[in-house]
Amino acid sequence: MAGEIRVIPVEGMPEVQNGDDIPALLLEACTGPAELEAGDVLVVTQKIVSKAEGRVVQLEDIVASPLALALSEGTHRDPRHTEAVLQESARIVRNDRGTIISETRHGFICANAGVDASNIPGGSGTVALLPLDSDESARRIRRRVAEAKGLDVAVIISDTFGRPWREGATNVAIGVAGMHALADYRGTPDAYGEMLYTTMIAVADELACAAELVTGKTLGVPVAIVRGYRYPLGDSGSQALVRPAARDLFR
């Protein structure tokens, strides 16, 4: 029997700076209704992780290459911002109509290699890059919660990605610790006893989506707790969410 799930905003996170101890700030902010419990999923938006890990770059420190200059023509993007995108890209998947879709070092495919100028102080003069190892960022938070509170929680680092075919972006998991990112129903009978085959649900992405409903884009609430969800056990990291090229029809 399915139980109710709660999605709880974590209020009162301070402004995060380079070098800040995200786990310590989180543990301090998780009070009252956001007091952590075993089995919670702590969903942390990427931007504060990037800030704390020093993954913020001043455009004035970047020199745009000729390619970056060419790709920025006719777009709103500063060529130095484009240069940051190129430097964060392992592969350019599409470059058309002013948009750069690239594969990141983690294997994620997204617009601008996840390089983004929103919700960072300094406005258009600064850009945030994805964490170098977002699974390790998640594991670090999970470990610290276990040490400080003795609680077993899952941690997701989330970011906002667009997708082909459908308008609007949704949140996805770019870092996962303490759970399996996929619920695997292969070989499980459905409600009529028939075998479901090839049904894997990206529950880590669905958890990121649920959390986005309370963290939003403009609310200044960078963390949410999803409580009451019995997540699949394991420790797949976010790499379980990356489809191997050989099984992807849209590379």
Add this chain to the structure above:
Amino acid sequence: MAGEIRVIPVEGMPEVQNGDDIPALLLEACTGPAELEAGDVLVVTQKIVSKAEGRVVQLEDIVASPLALALSEGTHRDPRHTEAVLQESARIVRNDRGTIISETRHGFICANAGVDASNIPGGSGTVALLPLDSDESARRIRRRVAEAKGLDVAVIISDTFGRPWREGATNVAIGVAGMHALADYRGTPDAYGEMLYTTMIAVADELACAAELVTGKTLGVPVAIVRGYRYPLGDSGSQALVRPAARDLFR
């Protein structure tokens, strides 16, 4: 300030048959913790809507075309199942490695045009098709809740779609009534007062994801209520989620 969101499973929906009155069954099942409140988002999985609307086909009533026979070779799919996929497709987007990605009559791009054999009685001898007009299916439920209870609720019909690049499927909205499917932050200042541009969030899809965490695939819980989310006002239908071909790099 963001408040807490609750995702509440609606237990006790009976087995749905062709011709059943889904709104009446829903109103009956929504009791106790699932008693409806104004502002709720009622998320109804596609399969029960298709069943009630007679969108279930017996394979024995289908004759496979030569194309369906050819496309089924080397796959697990019954050629008559493939024929149903072809008949539900407005366009084949990709056909490779046994997979058919097609565009439906609604403009959705998904595997097998949404034709699916899981969670219907009769097992592999029957397939379910998407509702002919899933927005109208959603509007009908919304109207009946307003008539019976005097409550203004939003309604989403959800289905499970795969996506390029990422492993695992997630739930999406294929029918939307009583809300705008997208939260539009264009021209809204972010937490630092900078303007967010080109940021639209597909909140109807995120709501479908949140609901999937309680409806699952094998739980026999086909409906969930998302409570406490202040959804964007409007009545865009699901068509707002369909990216026009001219703005899509992956057709």
